Amino acid sequence: MSTELFYVVKYRTRQRDAVLRVVTEEGKPLSAQKIIERADQLCPGIGAATVFRTLKQAVESGEVSKVELPGLAPHYEIATADHHHFFVCENCHELQPLEGCLDDLSKLLPIGSRMKHHEIVIFGECSNCLER
Numbered sequence: 001m002s003t004e005l006f007y008v009v010k011y012r013t014r015q016r017d018a019v020l021r022v023v024t025e026e027g028k029p030l031s032a033q034k035i036i037e038r039a040d041q042l043c044p045g046i047g048a049a050t051v052f053r054t055l056k057q058a059v060e061s062g063e064v065s066k067v068e069l070p071g072l073a074p075h076y077e078i079a080t081a082d083h084h085h086f087f088v089c090e091n092c093h094e095l096q097p098l099e100g101c102l103d104d105l106s107k108l109l110p111i112g113s114r115m116k117h118h119e120i121v122i123f124g125e126c127s128n129c130l131e132r
């Protein structure tokens with residue numbers, strides 16, 4: 001590997017690490033905008049295009065999950081095997097993962113139908129907003 005290429009690869013790795021670190025450390029899904037702001041603190045000058053590219057690759061490789069909810073920009077969180085849903089604060093638009101799911105959603109289904117998948121989103125005001 002040439003020295004120049006070595007530094008390009010190293011720099012790209014640093015950018016990628018910064019993006020993944022932001023997503024990992026937060027513990028809740030973040031919008032691309034927030035990830036750009038925080039990744040820029042870890043890796044100044046990283047730029048939106050790099051963050052978007054890194055996120056896209058991480059979603060494709062299964063390291064990061066893209067959370068798409070109605071009325072909100074896509075959010076990103078570290079992929080886990082746990083089935084979970086989200087709480088959305090209607091005031092600050094932050095997402096928080098919820099633990100677990102409801103038992104027996106199939107009770108709600110129309111007679112004779114079968115559930116394949118589901119989404120549950122709870123909207124409200126988060127504790128930070130309520131304290132203000």
Ligand SMILES: [Zn+2]
Pocket residue numbers: 089090091092093094125126127128129
């Ligand atoms: Zn809030």
Ligand SMILES: [Zn+2]
Pocket residue numbers: 083084085100101102118120
């Ligand atoms: Zn569920």
